[in-house]
Amino acid sequence: MCLSTILFEKKIPTWYNSIYMNVPREKLISLLEHYFSWHYGQAYRDIYGVWMNFVWFCFHFFSISELLGSLFQPWKRMGEEYPRVPDLKIILQTFVVNLLMRFVGVMVRLLVIGIGLAFASLVFFIGLIIMALWTVMPIFIVAIIIIGLALILHG
């Protein structure tokens, strides 16, 4: 709501905060028509859009493409520098340490990628369920109203 209407207690026209005020029946019927044509038409595309946003978000949040790209990089740039004077022992030591750091990097990244993919699939399946539910939603609402009333009235 606009701040001005709150601050200045405007005499708000009746239509503004009313419910079911003098709306002619044919208008309500037309509203229902519009609603159902959206529900069984455009809405699928809309839901699909939002759904894909969330799937995208999972990939984005867990930085999956970046982590794949840098999979074998050492963990947090940790590691030793190779000595300037060749010394086989130190070179080997350094090699092992650096290999270890890369291994740690790979493990952590794989873990995060794994979690990310798990979330993305979860979101994907939830989306599928919602899509399916969406189709039966109106019937579902009517059904729970009936069940609710039955429970209240007859136990």
Add this chain to the structure above:
Amino acid sequence: MDKREKTTIESLSVYPLLVLEQWFPHATRHKFFRTLILSMSFFFMVFAALFFANQNIPAEQNPSTGVFLRLISFTEGVFLLLFSFWTGVFLLESFYRAVYFHNRAYKIRKRQGGSDEDVPYEMSSEVATVFYFMEKDDVIRSFCNSPLGFEILVRCGFLSESVNEFLETRENVLEITLDDMYEARVFDMEDFALFLFHNYPEFAEFLFKKGVGEKDFTGAVRWAVKVDEDSRFKERWWSRDHLKKIGSLGKDFTYGNTYMLDRYAHDITIGGAAPSDKELHWDEEVKRVESALSKAKEANVMLIGDDGVGVLDVVYEFAYRVDSGDVPSHLQNKRLLLVDTNLIVASAKEKGILEERLIKLLNEAAKAGNIILVFDHFTSFVTGARSLGTDAIDIMNPYLSSPLIHIIALAPTEEYHRVLAPNGEMSTRFELVSVKQPEGGRIISLLQDGALLLERRYGVFFTYASIIEILKSAENYITDGVMPDKATDLLMEIAPYMVQKKKTLVEKNDVLEYVRLKTKIPVGEINPEEKDKLKHLEEELHERIVGQHDAIKAVSDAVRRSRAGVRDPKKPIGSFLFLGPTGVGKTETAKALAAVYFNSEDKMARLDMSEYQGEDAMERLIGSFELGKPGTFSMLVKDFPYGVLLLDEFEKTSKEVQNLFLSVLDEGFFSDMGGHRVNVKNIIFIATSNAGSEMMYDSIQHGESLHSVKQLIVDSIIKKGILKPELMNRFDGVILFNPLEKKDIIEVAKIMCENLRKRLKDEHSINLVVNQVIIDELVKEGLDPLNGGRPMARAVKEKIERVIAEKLISGEIQTGMTVELEQADFERK
């Protein structure tokens, strides 16, 4: 006409949205939604409690198992019913949003950088609302009553009473149809409001009566529409733009840790001052920073700008863009670390430690690989390090030239030139980006964003005119600081002031009232007392000045023009050149003006321009950059931003100084030694000079009026090279002061005696009778038409004051006595 029949409200894509709004409006839906969630949670908890209780109590111990089970199914049933309602409302809300955002698709594209042509315009739901709820083809009434229309009118300063009054007293009704809108290509509220403004004169007139012209109306409309759209777009939390802002994991796995840097710096990329819902204000500067940081090496930026211009804001905005991934790929995943330079220098205590620490920090940043170091007040850091004997720039040099590290340094303009610029390497190592004071439009949008925050915090409401007035007042009356800082400061101060005043709507006059309170500059509505004073300014000045009608008239007119707000706001209040011999009242006029109009003689300051003749004149006036010394003139106007400034013996100053005053008088500001603009718009400049006084005498003695020879005198001053013609022309008025005649001088003597009488009475409780003997004595001693009033002032001192002093010391006069001097008193040695 057939076109009219084509477009009906039912054919608009937003039609179902309008019906829904009529039947079950957005606000009510939200209320319902919240209530349903609360009641659902309640019933769910009751249900859960009963269920668990039932599980745990053995049936044989519970005599009323039947009732218990009945209760459980009852709560279960209620819960399911509420849930079905909730789902229903949810579906309607989704429908509403889907229709709304499909309708706004082109705006969304535009926000994401797409062009207008991507998606065709459609009649916006706000305009359609006006037509849908229109009664008896009265489009204006419907506009005023629509939520956004009302918001626009309040932003213009109208409350419902005045709007209702206008609606009831109109003579005509504007009849327009949707087809007219299509024909005029009006689809948005912004265009629609302006369409009404242009096509319904009564409406424009109604606005105009409150001082709202087309420009103000357009501004108010744009602001209201933007606020409305922003709040709608903020609701789109499922969009990628919004989701992106949540951030991400694992991006720093490839980059090193920064243990030491974390102690001496903080990361401004995470949550910093991210202006998440704010308009971005520094696009151009941020783009320059981006491109400078994109270089292969020496990718460093030096941001220079005055304190308060918003240099750090540029960095924050850049950080925000980095955080939201809104930057070129090579800048993504960067961390901006704002280094606490004070801490580094202060905690180091000695050279060795400081250098070691600095090197370690830089190494760490280089190794981490994704760090952009930000040094605020880089110059202070360099000088601080220098005081410990460390050349910070020298240490940083190898890093600055390497591709491993990026540095953004911030410095005030003046300090940059003094401390850093002499080091020639600076300009190669750093790309200079100077942050200029933003111009009007950008400051307005900054102020509007600030105002919205204050509105939520203080429950006040800013009109568009008040925002514009804040901008103007900060520019014109607040001399300290720079834009936009001083404007935002003023904005912040006004909100609590309004709360104190118990007023909600901030109007233009409230801003002026506050400015008046803060600066003591008379702005805003003229009160009756002031009105009276302004009307009779000449008379009041004449009480102190004898003759000189032209001068007094000119000065009074200038003051009235300024106070009425019709003067040129870019120039000083007034500027006059008073020409005339000594002692004719030039200085006295300036003093009298300060006393009468600005309420105190202290409101007059004086610069003896004959002191500024030498080569160092300019340096002494506006300060010296090399010596870092401020100048007399700059200091004076800073302490004294409002009043009369007397420039005595103006002709004696150097040509360079005269040139300085060319711009001072023309533009109302000058640049001091540090390049800072010093505002002198609230000052009346009175320059005095006795150039040309001989000519004045001659002409008076030949019986010519000064009026007739004025041009000749001015020409001769120019010809002699005393003052330049362009300088003479810059003054609002060149005013000749008549040499005083005998009768004038006697009048002056009387005024002086009267002043003396008052002083004696106030300070010593002595009642001096100013009789003819005194006047005669003064005329005898002090009448010297060549030198005007000065000898008379001397005579008052030497004759009368001397006699009274002697009498006071000898005890002849005592407190409370009435004193009448006689001829004999003056004859005593």
